[in-house]
Amino acid sequence: MRWREAMETALYGRDGFFIRERPADHFRTSVHASPLFAGAIATLLGRLDAALGHPERLDLVDVGAGCGELLTGILAALPDEVRGRVRATGVERAPRPGDLPPTIEWSATPPPRTAGLLIATEWLDNVPLEIVEVDFQSRILYCTSLLTPTDEPLHPADAAWLDRWWPLDGAPPGARAEIGRPRDEAWAAAAGTVERGLALAIDYGHFAAERPPFGTLTGYRDGRQVEPVPDGHRDLTAHVALDSLGDQVMAQRDALRLLGVDGARPPLALASTDPAGYVRALARASAAAELTDPSGLGGHYWVMRWV
Known part of the structure; x- marks a missing residue:
């Protein structure tokens, strides 16, 4: 059996890793790191809403939705007026989580004719190749x-x-x-459902000038990096060849700063005038620093296709 078929079975087969496991139990993404991430995506969706003329229905599609954590966080961060017009859809091969709010739809494939935002956070790295x-x-x-x-x-x-x-x-x-061809095709198919708005993939990856000589394939289990064995009991992941996707690319740290997420520490003087406010601001800065750290989550990239 070739690797791609083995990876497909191990991750998405009947007893595959993503069918029966909760991803958050095994690895940490920007979604799990801080509510600031969902808040930034909510800010982006609000700007898209304005650019689209505040449509009656504003689509929010999360491809590779896991257990719906990102969708739940974005909806909570939106103003009531915008939230009331959002049609949120989680796209995942696993069954619908039992604790997901009924307002969030669940599907194995992206809905057609999206007008709004389609987002795929750390999905492409798990597309078998x-x-x-x-x-x-x-x-x-x-x-x-x-x-x-x-x-x-x-x-x-x-x-x-x-x-x-x-x-x-x-x-x-x-x-x-x-060989990233399956990722290129998967991204083209998902992004192709967007009729108006933005298709956004967020992932770790590399460019032609810096391809690693022995690849990036690895595994994760229980929060630890492990050997990439396709046994169905671990995540299997490889970095994305970002330039082959053919879209605009931006470092996550730059994108988040444009959306108001900045890891700068609050002024020390605030500790004297408002100690509680200083502690809250310090905690926010710490969370923002993790999301924008170039050696960590800030080293992820945003791949953007505007329609």
Whole structure:
């Protein structure tokens, strides 16, 4: 079995990781780090609402919604007038969470004709993809579920993607690449449902000039990084080839600062005049600093397709 099929089964099969596990139990994302993230997305949605002329129905679609934490946080942060016009939809292959508010719809696929915001936070890194490796004869071969090379030649479409986005010419034996073509296609399909508004993918990734020579594939379980074994008991993830998606890209720390999330510490003088306010402001600054830290969550990227 090739790696892509094994990853698909391990993550999304009948007993797959994302079908029976709560992602928040195993890894931490911007959504789980602080309510400031949901608040920033709510600010973005409010600006989109104004740009769209305050439509009667404002769509909010979360692809890879997990247990609906982001949707719940965004709705809570919106003004009542805007919230009343929002049609919120969580897109996830797992069953609908039992504690999800009834106002949030649940679907296995994005709804058609979205007018508003479609967001995919750390979804593309879990879209299954092929792993290829250079052998001692300089051949580029698909990897199996055990991450060992096969003797199977590359499909022409995969070979073309590699030539364009992750060339392995002259790479040493053992060098690996992760063929992002399935991510490009998944993103094109999801973003293609947006008729008016913004499709936004938020993920960690890399660009052509800095592709890692041995790939980025890894696993997570119980908050720890583990070996990427496709056994259904761990998250399997690989960084996204951001430039192959073909859209505008911005660092998360820059995007959040434009939306009012800044990790600057409050003035020390506030501690004397308003001690409680100073503590609240300090806590907010600490949370904002985590979201914008370039060595952590701030190193994520926002991929934006405006329609």
